[in-house]
Amino acid sequence: xxxxxxxxxxxxxxxxxxxxxxxxxxxxxxxxxxxxxxxxxxxxxxxxxxxxxxxxxxxxxxxxxxxxxxxxxxxxxxxxxxxxxxxxxxxxxxxxxxxxxxxxxxxxxxxxxxxxxxxxxxxxxxxxxxxxxxxxx
Ligand code: CMP
Numbered sequence: 001x002x003x004x005x006x007x008x009x010x011x012x013x014x015x016x017x018x019x020x021x022x023x024x025x026x027x028x029x030x031x032x033x034x035x036x037x038x039x040x041x042x043x044x045x046x047x048x049x050x051x052x053x054x055x056x057x058x059x060x061x062x063x064x065x066x067x068x069x070x071x072x073x074x075x076x077x078x079x080x081x082x083x084x085x086x087x088x089x090x091x092x093x094x095x096x097x098x099x100x101x102x103x104x105x106x107x108x109x110x111x112x113x114x115x116x117x118x119x120x121x122x123x124x125x126x127x128x129x130x131x132x133x134x135x136x137x
Contacts, residue, residue, distance in 0.1 A: 001076060001077065001078065001080075002076070002077065002078070002079060002080040002081055002120060002123070003033060003074055003075065003076050003080060003123060003124075003127060003136075004074075004075050004080045004081040004084050004116060004117045004120075004127075005072065005073070005074060005075075005115075005116070005123055005126040005127050005129075005130065006025070006072070006073045006074075006075055006114060006115065006116050007070050007071070007072050007073075007114065007115040007116075008021050008022075008070060008071040008073070008113070008114055009064070009065065009070055009111065009112065009113055009114060009115060010064065010065065010066075010068035010070060010111075011064075011106070011107060011111035011112075011113060012105050012106075012113040012114065013037070013068055013069050013070060013071060014068055015105065017105050017113075018037075018071050020105070021101055021105065021113070021114065022035070022071075022073070024087055024101055025073070025075055025084070025087065028083065028087055029077050029078070029083065030075040030076065030077045030080055030083060030084065030087075031075070031076045031077055032074070032075065032076075033074040033075065033076040033136045033137060034073065034074040034131050034135050034136040034137065035071060035072070035073040035074070036071070036072060036130075037069050037070070037071045038069060038070060038071075038072060038130075039066075039068075039069045039070075040065055040066050040070060042062060042066055044066075045061075045062045045065040045066050046062055047129070048126070048129060049061055049062065049065070057110070060110055061110065064110050064111065072130045072131075074127055074131060074136050080123075081118075081119070081120055081123055084116040084117075085116050085118070086100075087100060087101055088101050088102055088113075088114050088116050089101060089102040089103050090102065091109060091112060092108075092112070093106035093107065093108065093109070093112055093113070094108075094109075101113055101114050102114065
């Protein structure tokens with residue numbers, strides 16, 4: 001049993017597809033162990049994406065992530081990390097396989113609907129960034 005972190009980004013929240021995206025997880029064997037809708041501060045977004053601080057897209061990424069509320073979710077299940085990434089599709093929606101979340105709901109590589117942890121080590125760090133252990137059931 002694994003846990004991973006999902007973020008439904010401001011573009012998908014604004015489009016009103018929170019329920020549709022959460023349904024993709026539940027319909028594919030991932031359990032929602034915790035979820036909440038929050039508005040990130042600039043400091044939150046900079047800290048969360050600190051690994052990308054030197055990348056040319058960093059400032060645009062931070063601006064985008066604080067442009068509206070996001071939904072952060074802890075997903076739990078067998079192979080949850082890889083399963084979530086499979087359901088999300090490629091980072092660039094133009095390259096995302098048909099039927100994936102990004103192919104169906106994302107506009108471009110910046111407004112790409114969802115984030116998902118890319119390793120179990122990062123999943124643990126990202127989950128702890130947003131949730132206390134007692135909030136995860
Ligand atoms: P995410 O999985 O949230 O991780 C970092 C984000 O940076 C990524 O999704 C994209 O939305 C965004 N991004 C913008 N440009 C790029 C790029 N060239 N390569 C990777 N990520 C990018």
